[in-house]
Amino acid sequence: MAEWLRAAELCRFYRRGSHVVRAVDTVNLSLEQGEFLGIVGSSGSGKSTLLNLLAGLDTPSAGDVLVDGSPFSELSRRERSQFRSARVGMVFQSFNLLPQYSALENVALALLFSGERRRTRLRRAAEILERMELGDRADHRPADLSGGEQQRVAIARAMIKEPDILFADEPTGNLDEGNSALIADMLVDFNSKGLSVVMVSHDRELTGKLCNRVLRMDYGRLQPEEVAP
Template identity: 55%
Template sequence: MTTPVLQAIDLCRYFRRGKYEVRAVDGVTLAIEAGEFVSLVGASGCGKSTLLALLAGLDTPTSGHIEYLGASLGDMSRRQLAEYRAAQIGVVFQSFNLVPHRTALQNVELALYFSGFQRTERKRRAAHTLERLGMGDRLDHRPADLSGGEQQRVAIGRALVKEPQIVFADEPTGNLDQDHTMQIAELLKELNATGKTIVMVTHNLDLAQDCSSRLIRLDYGRISEASRT
């Protein structure tokens, strides 16, 4: 058997709020093979974004661990972890996290800052990615001057421009109409067809069925169902 690209072993992430403890992720064990397209579904507050942040190395588990190609994220130095985030993964955040005073083009180009590409090449790649997302005529707009769906597409562009091995997308079509949802679905499927691994959080079951090869349902921080689509 090949080593999974990502593996979570008995992963827990608890948040303490005064005397209460929220068990956002509560004992998740899963393995994701290279080239898989996994959809994470479940009720609001069941821990999807928390799990995604852990897998992306953006948050540290309370207990349990995560392996990327057999190497434990917890054992990586700060620098190795930064490299993992910079080179291997792209994240589309539920709340976009765009830099407000930068244009759409600059927001996407920023993702290539540590890539080693010259500025002109960075700009060319960023513009090309945004054009593919139907944003070619919005390159010079700042986030405040874009609609929610357009901001979402910039956030997607920022994750894809590095051509990372794994794309984590948290509700990538949450603010999009049907047409744009289909466009993003096609783009993610295309990306997956080129061998990229995709982990997508969505409330849209049709989208999950259409795009992904596996559906994982979370319930109060635990996997309640895992099925092939």
């Protein structure tokens, strides 16, 4: 498998007065195409911060992320945003759905710059929501959805673009067993078609079932030894 995403000496520090939080501290990581990487670690260890850096949503304090050998720091704003919109799917820990739009519109919006016609975007959004067993919730706004339903909408929004890589921050954190299994099956299906996945999860059963490799973060440091999935 070919390496295509790499973190090189990646750091993200937050200054709090005289105190510095080393949220991500000198992380080196190489990700191969089609890999399913799990990241575990206690609360505050820097997992979400690392995901945001890898997805190009946050700028490192030092170090870099390389995509196909090109450092993010050398890409223009436009190239970086193109990378994000065309190749990256992101499932945030807090979902980040737009409150004024329905579930269907939230998902369809991910295709806004895809060049597809509005009608096609809405049809595809309806299809993926159906697959998430949310067909009858398509017209609900996020506030009128349960946490688990919002989570599935967020996953649909990330997957509808058919990205090359999915960053998923606790994608089953709010889901019951049945819905977790639904998401797991879907991730396996996409991964078998070549999607790379980086997933933060505390669910050992899930990481055991899905991940090729699991790494642990401690105080901003990504431990080099693999953890038993």
